[in-house]
Amino acid sequence: MERRRLGTQGLEVSAIGLGCMGMSYAYGGADAAECEATLLEALERGVTLLDTAEVYGPNENERQLGRWLAGGRRDRVVLATKFGFRIDAEGRIAGLDSRPEHVRAVVDASLQRLGTDRIDLLYQHRVDPAVPIEDVVGTMAALVREGKVRYLGLSEASAATLRRAHAVHPISALQSEYSLWERGIERSVLPACRELGIGLVPYSPLGRGFLAGLTRRADEFPPGDFRRGQPRISGGNFDANLRLLAGLEDVAARVGATPAQVALAWLLWQGPDIVPIPGTTRRARLRENLAALDVQLPACELYQLEQLFAPGSVAGERYSPAGLATIDRGPG
Secondary structure, X not given: OOEEEXXXXXXXEEOOOEEOHHHOOOOOOOOHHHHHHHHHHHHHOOOOEXXXXXXXXXXXXXXXXXXXXXXXXXXXXXXXXXEOEEEOOOOOEEEEOOOHHHHHHHHHHHHHHHOXXXXXXXXXXXXXXXXXXXXXXXXXXXXXXXXXXXXXXXXXXXXXXXXXXXXXXXXXXXXXXXXXOEOHHHOOHHHHXXXXXXXXXXXXXXHHHXXXXXXXXXXXXXXXXXXXXXXXXXXXHHHHHHHHHHHHHHHHHHHOOOHHHHHHHHHHHOOOOEOOOOEOOOHHXXXXXXHHHHOOOOHHHHHHHHHHOOOOOOOOOOOOHHHHOOOOOOOO
8 A cells, every 4th residue: 555654754654544433432333343354454455554542432442452453463553542631430521631740641551551562653632722732742752752652743733733832842743634524724734734744644534424425414323423413414504515425426426436435535635745544343444445545536526526615615513512612723
């Protein structure tokens, strides 16, 4: 598989990674055996970047990956995880917490759950306004010097925060939502990444399944499924966004691909510094996603997609008000 560089510090990964969140969190139950088979096939097909986080479960996603990695696979993958939330005794998210002592405790616990001596790419999951980013990155940099972490990343950070963080220690990757469905980072964040030499890792590159044709209204998902609270698939927003999906399906039919493959191909086309991490729990979806690397999008179809999904065209916010409150919207 094609390799791409994230940042200028030497981190090299597969052009498409694998988001592991759904294997134990957010989208309801998943078949453990099929998840393990999906991980194994991803490895065999050249996927190297595996993405998890403390909060997924919480903790269980890291444990799940740790059990799988114990089969002699650790040195074949680039392992990314995240810190940044406070989790209460009942396993509920209880706010943000990037205090230096908390960061250290979380990283040590993540290393234990993952069964490894180092994290290849450590992200701050959400910017904590109560802790200066300089203090956070300073702590992360100390973990690099100690050999517990190799490369640093941020998630959903503003351009201004990226610049302040990068001045303390090189940031190799920014993980933010980016897709045809969500293009907000194009205004200032993506230009800042390129100015600083920071790679971009788009999460939810398929709009939580919507761009893959998984069209269900929010209230049709079972209790506990993260998508029940998604404004873009609720009420009239759902109906409006179906028209966008129909346009994507038209493009896909013309180029002989699936809508998911076209959505991923569009992202890959945005630059060699972009490595999307579509999540899946099934081998069939994995194969479909990886085949996006072979999709050719003629200039006329790229133009059609740009017009169809122009900024502001998608109905509804990408998160609930509580989710939006955790997004860093600093100046710049």
